[in-house]
Amino acid sequence: MSDPVISIRGLRKSYGDVEAVRGIDLEVRRGEVFAFLGPNGAGKTTTVEILEGYRKRSAGEVSVLGEDPEHAGRAWRERVGIVLQSCRLDPYLTVRESLALYAGYYDAPRPIDETIELVGLAGKADARASSLSGGQQRRLDVGMALIGDPELLFLDEPTTGFDPSARRQAWETIAGLRDLGKTVFLTTHYMDEAQRLADRVTVISGGEVVARGTPEDLGDRENRPARITYREEGREVELETTTPVQTLNELTGRALAEGRDLEGLEVTRPSLEDVYLELTEQT
Amino acid sequence: MNLVLHQFRYDQKAFWRNPASVFFTVAFPVVLLLIFATVFGDQTVDVRGGIKTTTYYVPAIITLSVISATMQSLAMSLVIAREDGRLKRGRGTPMPPWVFIAGRIGNSIVVALMMLVLLAAIGRLAYGVDIPWDRLPAIVLTLVVGAASFCCLGIALTAAIPSQDAAAPIVNALLLPLYFLSGVFIPDDQLPSGVIHFADAFPIRHFFEAFFDAYVPGGTAVSWDNLAAVAIWGVVGLLLAIRYFRWTPRSG
Numbered sequence: 001m002s003d004p005v006i007s008i009r010g011l012r013k014s015y016g017d018v019e020a021v022r023g024i025d026l027e028v029r030r031g032e033v034f035a036f037l038g039p040n041g042a043g044k045t046t047t048v049e050i051l052e053g054y055r056k057r058s059a060g061e062v063s064v065l066g067e068d069p070e071h072a073g074r075a076w077r078e079r080v081g082i083v084l085q086s087c088r089l090d091p092y093l094t095v096r097e098s099l100a101l102y103a104g105y106y107d108a109p110r111p112i113d114e115t116i117e118l119v120g121l122a123g124k125a126d127a128r129a130s131s132l133s134g135g136q137q138r139r140l141d142v143g144m145a146l147i148g149d150p151e152l153l154f155l156d157e158p159t160t161g162f163d164p165s166a167r168r169q170a171w172e173t174i175a176g177l178r179d180l181g182k183t184v185f186l187t188t189h190y191m192d193e194a195q196r197l198a199d200r201v202t203v204i205s206g207g208e209v210v211a212r213g214t215p216e217d218l219g220d221r222e223n224r225p226a227r228i229t230y231r232e233e234g235r236e237v238e239l240e241t242t243t244p245v246q247t248l249n250e251l252t253g254r255a256l257a258e259g260r261d262l263e264g265l266e267v268t269r270p271s272l273e274d275v276y277l278e279l280t281e282q283t
Numbered sequence: 284m285n286l287v288l289h290q291f292r293y294d295q296k297a298f299w300r301n302p303a304s305v306f307f308t309v310a311f312p313v314v315l316l317l318i319f320a321t322v323f324g325d326q327t328v329d330v331r332g333g334i335k336t337t338t339y340y341v342p343a344i345i346t347l348s349v350i351s352a353t354m355q356s357l358a359m360s361l362v363i364a365r366e367d368g369r370l371k372r373g374r375g376t377p378m379p380p381w382v383f384i385a386g387r388i389g390n391s392i393v394v395a396l397m398m399l400v401l402l403a404a405i406g407r408l409a410y411g412v413d414i415p416w417d418r419l420p421a422i423v424l425t426l427v428v429g430a431a432s433f434c435c436l437g438i439a440l441t442a443a444i445p446s447q448d449a450a451a452p453i454v455n456a457l458l459l460p461l462y463f464l465s466g467v468f469i470p471d472d473q474l475p476s477g478v479i480h481f482a483d484a485f486p487i488r489h490f491f492e493a494f495f496d497a498y499v500p501g502g503t504a505v506s507w508d509n510l511a512a513v514a515i516w517g518v519v520g521l522l523l524a525i526r527y528f529r530w531t532p533r534s535g
Binding site: 052053054074075077078080082084086087088089090092093097100101102104105106107128144148 | 286289290293296297300301364367368369371372374375376377378379531
């Protein structure tokens, strides 16, 4: 097992009296898509900007690709790609020119046309950035972050404000990055985005980690009570149970014996969205 | 150095495709020269023992165009790039930050030199204003020192501009009155001496005098004291820029 790409111990960051990040630990492994999930104001961007070397931390240990980003130099920047949460690109340069400009900053950039293809902008190579849709601009932004052929890519809320089809296209692009062997650190406040893209998820709220795991077992979803609902004589009945098979068997057995129907019978597990909302509920 | 040229090439592309920069930096000074020459063309100005109005306005408008290509254009474009997040994004790459600034300064100085050529040619062809070829080194030296100094001032000024919307009003509020008070729009002989003294406290007046001296017939080639005053302003601008320039957006 190789060293983790990102390793954080006891990370803290205060702005004046406000503590935005309150002791975060996490590790990101090589080649995985790691989702850092949390509501707005949870400390996601502060954390990611510390990892990117834009901000100084107040306390804790941080290692990204074996270096402290606060003191990392050009060689480190060659290995890292960054897509900021909000960045408008130069409106007067074309897709190809924007990529060529950034390619010139790196020692060993990726081929430009191949990168255009990768982010799905082949038909727009000679269009100016100003003529692209929001989703296309964001994919160009991802292309510019990839042009240096980085090992590690930071994506800060890459689909915020997108319509569903633009999100789907952005997701396809991001999913394609895993196939390239890139390590991706994705921050998002969309549960479904993390679920769709990530190998592992860490949820933060109020500057602290509140849950971590794979999208499937996040928040111990498998072991949470299931909910059974049905109608009986026009009345809604709702049961919560940790042994749904047994409960259901008793329920249906009794109904059959008494010759009744259980109208609108449904068994539901808490959705990932339910778990997420519960975890990040601010008190 | 290759990296600076690389950056410069793309800055040039973006500059010439931007209608606002082409209009305000290139077309506007030409239009001003045509207006002043048309309105006051056959009069004389009572400086240097009396010269034609057009002889006065050609170096005056070149002065304006240099400041416009440097201080004005840089302050606006850097604030826009900063608030768009492009400066911050660039800092996330291996490119050293000074390369970005050097590319922009190079772009400004090249545009300023082009404006010199363009306006001098219009002055010569349309109004018979002689180009003092024998003082060409002095003219270019004055222009480059002025352009570099006003670049520094433009970069420093970005620190005082909080948003994209505020860029044009702040820059114009500073420059327009000083163009009037420094004799760029209104010839010296019609300005009260108190106004000139006031304008002497600012770099535009010194740059105008230095450039005027280098350009008009009977001038003194390099006006060292005025050029030194401009350069001191430039150094102050540079120090302020180093201290206060920021790469990250102020808003949002």
